[in-house]
Amino acid sequence: MSPRWRSNGNTESVDNYLKAIFYLGGLEECRVSIKALAERLCVAPASVTNMLQKLAASPAPLVEYERHRGVQLSAAGKRRALEVVRHHRLIETFLYRVLDYPIEEVHEEAERLEHFISERFEERIAAKLGHPTIDPHGHSIPTMEGKMATRESILLADVVEDGTFVIESVSDRDAQNLRLLEACGIVPGARMQVSKSASLEGYSVRIGRSSKVFALSCEVALDIRIVRPTK
Amino acid sequence: MSPRWRSNGNTESVDNYLKAIFYLGGLEECRVSIKALAERLCVAPASVTNMLQKLAASPAPLVEYERHRGVQLSAAGKRRALEVVRHHRLIETFLYRVLDYPIEEVHEEAERLEHFISERFEERIAAKLGHPTIDPHGHSIPTMEGKMATRESILLADVVEDGTFVIESVSDRDAQNLRLLEACGIVPGARMQVSKSASLEGYSVRIGRSSKVFALSCEVALDIRIVRPTK
DNA sequence: GCCTAAAATTAGGTATAGCTAAATTGAGTA
DNA sequence: TACTCAATTTAGCTATACCTAATTTTAGGC
Incomplete structure (x- = not known):
């Protein structure tokens, strides 16, 4: 009982x-x-x-x-971990795209709900979203079978030569920071011109065609993954 | 820590x-x-x-x-109870209308999630649904301020005279039963002709214009609320 | 008013998942 | 090899929320 x-x-x-x-x-x-x-x-x-x-x-x-x-x-542990990560990222995508959450609020809500949704809930929101593979922060969503796509991105913090990159993902863990990044246009998919500035102990970046320059600290650069533009 | x-x-x-x-x-x-x-x-x-x-x-x-x-x-306890009931019924409505859940599955999922959603989640699904006042089982959804509409319905089990009624609500607690009721067309809003049959220890009902007659036990009748048709 | 039975309470115990403080281990250095 | 210290483990404790068994209380029948 x-x-x-x-x-x-x-x-x-x-x-x-x-x-x-x-x-x-x-x-x-x-x-x-x-x-x-x-x-x-x-x-x-x-x-x-x-x-x-x-x-x-x-x-x-x-x-x-x-x-x-x-x-x-263990193999079973990894399976479960990937399932929880799938839940988390599907929920984030759902909150962002269906319930119009501000980007910086999706992580906290998903962090709670990921443990309590059923298989049915998972399946339904996945269907509603058209079985997405990327969440709003740019992270891969593991499949129902527990496979997660790996992409060849690097950390912004590892950039040694100036150049143009496409933002793959940003961290979801610090809401405050995420809000700032979004306000600057630093979002997954954006094109970014990066120059390393020794004097600044960080990076100067320009987004898209904008002439505005933003300074990013090395710490923040540890949470941003980028790829070379495909063209 | x-x-x-x-x-x-x-x-x-x-x-x-x-x-x-x-x-x-x-x-x-x-x-x-x-x-x-x-x-x-x-x-x-x-x-x-x-x-x-x-x-x-x-x-x-x-x-x-x-x-x-x-x-x-206490007053505070009632406030909290109504908030949880609001969560529960909003979630049920959301699962049914937005995520296309089968009616008999909404209760169990809502029972778990109602404890973990944030104020923001509550507000967003309410907005998405157009601030509904009735859930898919026909129950009133309390307002954000903790008011719940009361309606003048009676239990089917309290019917003493045969007649025609409109179904106000059904119970959500027994999924099996709920599925059967729905299959018979016994859903909130449906018009129902009721005759008490002593021999059957329960009720014979016909739904809408259908000629099919269903037998309902007294136990089931305890979970169905009805109102007199408005005209 | 007393007796009984049902309802409620108390006492004492379990498991989970944390904690602190003390003891142990092991990896790198003298 | 032995020493030191950070990392880890052990031991023993806390709170929550449940349990069973034993006790107390109350309410109704006589």
Whole structure:
């Protein structure tokens, strides 16, 4: 006799651990340290150790964990992480395109809702949106089967030679910053002229044909991915 | 340093208690027994006592609770309950009208999501739907200010004389049943000829101009509200 | 007024997911 | 090799929200 509303088992925390391991592990899926996870999740390192031990001890473990050598997702864990990322990015796209959210508000709402929507909800919003592959921040949306397209972009922060680029994606984690970027026209798909300015400790950029120049700090440049123009 | 995803305080259980007290108290807002609450929430009576004591002891209590004499919502509790009901019914309407959900699936999804949507989400779906006042099951949607329209309907189960009625609302709690009702055309707004049949221990009904007769049990009739046709 | 049964409460226990503080481990340096 | 220190783990604690079993209270019948 357990309350109706807990019947699905609450996977919120677990999902957040999996997502964090997924992001921190990068595409190379290297082992992630307890410290890095603790920082990303805003919990104490001891809490992370605890949770990972529990996850690793389950009959169908979502993580591969070895004492003192960090943690990695198992195949099942990666599948679940990609599902949550798909939920997150579909919801962001939906909020932006169907419910006309301001761009800087979609992340927070998606961060909450991603854990609670059903398969049906996922399928319906995907259909409504025409099965999108890119979210409003320019990030790839994993498919229902758990495949995520990889694109050959680089970090703006890694640019060494001045040139023209197309913005692939921006970070969704800092709403304040996102609002500023959007106001400057720094949005996925925009064409951007970049010049590295040593004096400024950052980058000067011009968007499209505008003559306005914006200064971007190195920190912000770490959150922007760009590609060479196709033509 | 508490994890981001718990920052709002988890009000899921509390919301469910408030909603249950709201429904069981009825429009007269009478005191609700611990036993009734426990049954509705599928938890042990001891758990209800516990929760109510905690809720009543808070500096701004959501309930008025006295040992051995049941519980009632405070003004603040009623406000919150109506907000959750508004969320629930707006979400149901949204799922049905915008995302083309089958009618019998909207309740379960709304039951989960109602606790986690933001004010912005509420406002946006309401706008998208043209600020609806009735949900797909025929229930009134409370306003943003916490007012809920009351209509002069009666339970089908209270019908003593045969006659023609318009269906106001059906229950959303039993998906199976809801699917059957819909298949019979027993949906809000439909015109229904009712005859009480003693032999059947229930009602025989015909919908619109159809000649098909359906038998409804007394139990089902407890979940259908009807009104006299306006003309 | 007393007795009984149902309802409510109390007492004590579980699991989850956090926490701090103390102990341990291991990786790089002297 | 041994030392040091940061990272990790362990131990033991907290709060929430549930549970069962035992106790208390209340309300209705006699």
